[in-house]
Amino acid sequence: MPLPDGLGGPGPLADPGACSAPPARRPFGRGPAVSLFSLGTMRALESADQLGAVLAAALAADINHIETAPAYGPAERFLGQVLGQLERTSPTCRAGLVITSKILPGPDLAQAKEQLGASLERLGLARLDNLAVHGLNTPEHLEWALRGPGAELLAWALGEGLVGQVGFSSHGSNDLIAAALASERFGFCSLHLHLFDRQRLPLAQAALAAGLGVLAISPADKGGRLYAPPPQLVADCSPFAPLELAYRFLLDQGISSLTLGAARAADLDWARQLARAAGPLTAEERASLELLLAAGQQRLGADWCGQCQACLPCPSAVPIPALLRLRNLAVGHGLEAFASERYNLIGRAGHWWEQLDASACQACGACLPRCPNALPIADLLADTHRRLAAAPQRRLWG
Ligand code: SF4
Ligand code: SF4
CATH class of the missing domain: 3.20.20.100 (NADP-dependent oxidoreductase domain)
Known part of the structure; x- marks a missing residue:
């Protein structure tokens, strides 16, 4: 060779x-x-x-x-x-x-x-x-x-x-x-x-x-x-x-x-x-990890999603925990740029990533009784979309 x-x-x-x-x-x-x-x-x-x-x-x-x-x-x-x-x-x-x-x-x-x-x-x-x-x-x-x-x-x-x-x-x-x-x-x-x-x-x-x-x-x-x-x-x-x-x-x-x-x-x-x-x-590492997670939870307050998955399945197939995890990252840890990048890949990466973003939520309420944190899931999904969805590209013609 x-x-x-x-x-x-x-x-x-x-x-x-x-x-x-x-x-x-x-x-x-x-x-x-x-x-x-x-x-x-x-x-x-x-x-x-x-x-x-x-x-x-x-x-x-x-x-x-x-x-x-x-x-x-x-x-x-x-x-x-x-x-x-x-x-x-x-x-x-x-x-x-x-x-x-x-x-x-x-x-x-x-x-x-x-x-x-x-x-x-x-x-x-x-x-x-x-x-x-x-x-x-x-x-x-x-x-x-x-x-x-x-x-x-x-x-x-x-x-x-x-x-x-x-x-x-x-x-x-x-x-x-x-x-x-x-x-x-x-x-x-x-x-x-x-x-x-x-x-x-x-x-x-x-x-x-x-x-x-x-x-x-x-x-x-x-x-x-x-x-x-x-x-x-x-x-x-x-x-x-x-x-x-x-x-x-x-x-x-x-x-x-x-x-x-x-x-x-x-x-x-x-x-x-x-x-x-x-x-x-x-x-020291354990203490830092605990402080890091506590700081994120504190910023998220009552909106913190614990990622327990209990809200699934959603009748509209919304991947609730995956979307709220991105919101956790953006609001709790300042990882807005990363979360936005991942969010805007949804539906564009075939079977390698999620197919539906938060706009697929029909606000039917079926998930609400299942959440142990009593999260207002539909509202948080709407907020996730507002925060992370990329602004539509301006058309340069027509
Ligand atoms: S409120 Fe939205 S996320 Fe919850 S079950 Fe209904 S469609 Fe799915
Ligand atoms: S049940 Fe609630 S806390 Fe658990 S993953 Fe779903 S939204 Fe998050």
Whole structure:
């Protein structure tokens, strides 16, 4: 395989010293143990050089788990080139890496085999450590993976030794994730687990108890763009950084590894600092987390939504807790820009995010008696829409 430009000589990956210190690792299902942080390759898409620099920083941060996917554009190809160089400059370091890639649900068996083969070829691998179904988000996806062509593909890939274990990522409902876990087909899962979004934590705990590996999907970005926190959140978390507290909260929950999509070496600064921070929360961290949540609840007052889900199902299919969580973030924690961005993606991201926003509420009142906080849900949904919906774009013609 030809070397990518800039990676042929002594470069950031030429020094194997980064791998010399004893690492912190957590069990990961039926596969090799993984670092507390995982490098996601979805943001280093400019060149193999960029990914090489990010991977060098990841190695310096004790990271041994690299996540990629065909859906991330050139990521697999760049990673294959960088892994090839690492194999030449530091085979021991390369041998210590655990590689995960994914396959989107839906193709028939022949297409799925072809897609997995193409992934392996781009990565320059004969075998993947972990293969995840990418976005097990709907009942049709689950059917594909458990009883359809996906089931045949996963069994074939395991039988042929092309993958070490299979798992899934999901943005779907809790019931769907629970059904996937109950199938006992999977060795690991990637879930949205965040300091400010804890509703999937019981599923994660159940998965860990059953011996699965659990990855948290992007706690920095999807957890509230915590790498660029608003001043109010910084003040509430002091003396800790918001991202530091968010990471430590998840590590304390026993989550196997936290995924971090880095575009540059500096994006891995917290991962480096917390590379061995696997111990329980300190008293100071606990106190800061309690103060942070109390400050948010105080600002929200009687309008605080506890995310208990008791108001569901709504006859109009309004995802009440997800919408009020965004309101909690905006009003309680100053995360208005993040909440607005997420709100305005509703209905525009297919099965990857909610389909209906707060304007779908018919004010029928059916949810009201179910809320233990006696929240005026329809009024709060209307307020959420007023706060977070983007102003309609002005037409420049007509
Ligand atoms: S009031 Fe709105 S959110 Fe509540 S059940 Fe009726 S339509 Fe759904
Ligand atoms: S029942 Fe009330 S507190 Fe619970 S998620 Fe629904 S609105 Fe929030």
